[in-house]
Amino acid sequence: xxxxxxxxxxxxxxxxxxxxxxxxxxxxxxxxxxxxxxxxxxxxxxxxxxxxxxxxxxxxxxxxxxxxxxxxxxxxxxxxxxxxxxxxxxxxxxxxxxxxxxxxxxxxxxxxxxxxxxxxxxxxxxxxxxxxxxxxxxxxxxxxxxxxxxxxxxxxxxxxxxxxxxxxxxxxxxxxxxxxxxxxxxxxxxxxxxxxxxxxxxxxxxxxxxxxxx
Amino acid sequence: xxxxxxxxxxxxxxxxxxxxxxxxxxxxxxxxxxxxxxxxxxxxxxxxxxxxxxxxxxxxxxxxxxxxxxxxxxxxxxxxxxxxxxxxxxxxxxxxxxxxxxxxxxxxxxxxxxxxxxxxxxxxxxxxxxxxxxxxxxxxxxxxxxxxxxxxxxxxxxxxxxxxxxxxxxxxxxxxxxxxxxxxxxxxxxxxxxxxxxxxxxxxxxxxxxxxxx
Numbered sequence: 001x002x003x004x005x006x007x008x009x010x011x012x013x014x015x016x017x018x019x020x021x022x023x024x025x026x027x028x029x030x031x032x033x034x035x036x037x038x039x040x041x042x043x044x045x046x047x048x049x050x051x052x053x054x055x056x057x058x059x060x061x062x063x064x065x066x067x068x069x070x071x072x073x074x075x076x077x078x079x080x081x082x083x084x085x086x087x088x089x090x091x092x093x094x095x096x097x098x099x100x101x102x103x104x105x106x107x108x109x110x111x112x113x114x115x116x117x118x119x120x121x122x123x124x125x126x127x128x129x130x131x132x133x134x135x136x137x138x139x140x141x142x143x144x145x146x147x148x149x150x151x152x153x154x155x156x157x158x159x160x161x162x163x164x165x166x167x168x169x170x171x172x173x174x175x176x177x178x179x180x181x182x183x184x185x186x187x188x189x190x191x192x193x194x195x196x197x198x199x200x201x202x203x204x205x206x207x208x209x210x211x212x213x214x
Numbered sequence: 215x216x217x218x219x220x221x222x223x224x225x226x227x228x229x230x231x232x233x234x235x236x237x238x239x240x241x242x243x244x245x246x247x248x249x250x251x252x253x254x255x256x257x258x259x260x261x262x263x264x265x266x267x268x269x270x271x272x273x274x275x276x277x278x279x280x281x282x283x284x285x286x287x288x289x290x291x292x293x294x295x296x297x298x299x300x301x302x303x304x305x306x307x308x309x310x311x312x313x314x315x316x317x318x319x320x321x322x323x324x325x326x327x328x329x330x331x332x333x334x335x336x337x338x339x340x341x342x343x344x345x346x347x348x349x350x351x352x353x354x355x356x357x358x359x360x361x362x363x364x365x366x367x368x369x370x371x372x373x374x375x376x377x378x379x380x381x382x383x384x385x386x387x388x389x390x391x392x393x394x395x396x397x398x399x400x401x402x403x404x405x406x407x408x409x410x411x412x413x414x415x416x417x418x419x420x421x422x423x424x425x426x427x428x
Contacts, residue, residue, distance in 0.1 A: 007428050008428075013416065013419055014412075014416060016415070016419075017409070017411065017412035017415040017416065018396075018412065020415065021394060021411070021412075043396070044396070078424060079419060079424060080415045080416075080418055080419045080422070081415075081418035081419045081420075081421065081422025081423075081424055081425065082415065082418060083424075084418070084422055084423060084424075086418065086421075094313070095309055095310075095312040095313035095316060096309075096310075096313035096317075098309040098312070098313070099308070099309035099310035099312070099313050100410070102309060103310075103410055103411075104371070104394070104411075105394060105410055105411025105414055105415075106414070111414070111418070149421065150417065150418075150421070157318070173421040174417045174418075174420060174421040175417075176413060176414055176417055180235060180318070180319060182232075182257070182258070190417060190420040190421050192413050192414075192416050192417040192420070193413075194408065194410055194413045195231070196314070196317055196319055196408055197231065197235070197317075197318075197319030198228075198231035198232065198235075199390060199406045199407075199408045200319055200320070200325070200390055200406070201230070201231040201234065201294045201295075201296065201319075202227065202228060202231065202294075202406050203364065203388045203389075203390055203404060203406040204294055204295035204296060204298070204300065204325070204364075204388075205227055205230070205293060205294045205295045206295075206388060206404040206406070207295065207300075207363065207364070207387040207388040207404050208294070208295025208298055209295075209298060210292055210293060210295055210297075210298075211295065214221050214222075
């Protein structure tokens with residue numbers, strides 16, 4: 001698909017993973033094409049919202065045909081950076097690290113989890129989800145040597161900033177942060193937070209008597 | 215703190231958990247008051263953004279004094295529904311369920327995790343993070359009997375909608391959904407998604423060569 005190389009707003013970017021998910025499903029069920037109307041029905045959006053989002057990066061459906069599923073998925077994947085290769089490590093081999101190591105989203109082509117790190121001697125040397133667990137003291141050297149791009153942070157809050165300080169100048173580009181703490185990083189390192197507590201509190205607000213009565 | 219009972223926009227609501235987190239920290243370090251300027255410095259916001267957010271629900275700082283930390287935390291907690299009580303179960307006792315059972319955010323006053331559920335005979339009858347693991351076949355009865363408010367969903371995608379269908383009419387009010395699948399629920403049940411894959415893809419976008427070159 002010929003997409004124009006436009007700058008896409010962050011609001012649209014934030015919705016693209018959802019498109020990617022639905023298009024991957026459609027592709028795996030061998031659907032070749034999809035109309036904005038059908039895609040909207042599936043995703044709980046209007047056809048016009050769909051067209052507006054996709055037009056934002058120059059993906060225009062064909063009148064009377066709709067979108068080619070594989071081409072659209074690939075175009076979105078490219079914007080999401082999924083046509084590139086990333087070396088990834090998981091810092092913290094506790095339950096959350098375990099869960100992430102086995103999480104299906106991390107089995108994307110292009111995302112290579114190459115090691116996990118922990119400070120617990122009982123875990124070091126073991127394999128979790130096929131990944132070797134290494135001692136946290138070799139983290140910096142490993143990151144520099146293996147050109148690690150992404151660090152997934154799943155350690156206790158008390159140690160989070162200190163560990164991050166040790167790795168930010170070793171060539172990493174991004175941190176997926178599961179720690180409920182706002183990390184301080186230099187501009188060339190991007191952080192995306194997965195804040196489970198924040199989501200829980202949004203839910204308690206939505207179901208609260210407070211919300212029902214206002 | 216006298217707060218006016220205004221309707222607060224969802225955009226502000228989404229930022230309140232972060233305020234709550236910072237105010238909890240300040241309180242635990244025994245700070246009694248905070249200016250919008252200092253709070254802004256800590257949170258990476260301007261003083262005027264802070265004042266605007268807090269004014270939205272009628273929390274006005276006092277000139278030359280700022281905000282009373284405990285009162286402000288309590289006022290925000292009330293909007294977030296944290297002054298109420300919730301019975302909560304975790305469905306899925308895999309690594310992710312394990313991680314959630316031990317997650318600090320779930321140790322809030324008012325949020326009571328009372329059981330976990332799984333279909334694996336090896337897990338049933340055990341305790342995880344102090345919570346008994348029960349068989350998934352008794353889930354509906356348990357929810358109705360114990361007046362469960364919140365279900366945390368941490369099971370494979372294939373079973374997610376079917377399990378949700380079984381519980382939505384048993385009195386639950388909200389689902390914290392870790393499954394990368396958009397659940398279908400009736401209007402009286404709220405869903406908050408924690409989509410780890412979506413966060414990962416946002417991160418890969420941010421660090422991608424695609425993003426750097428546009």
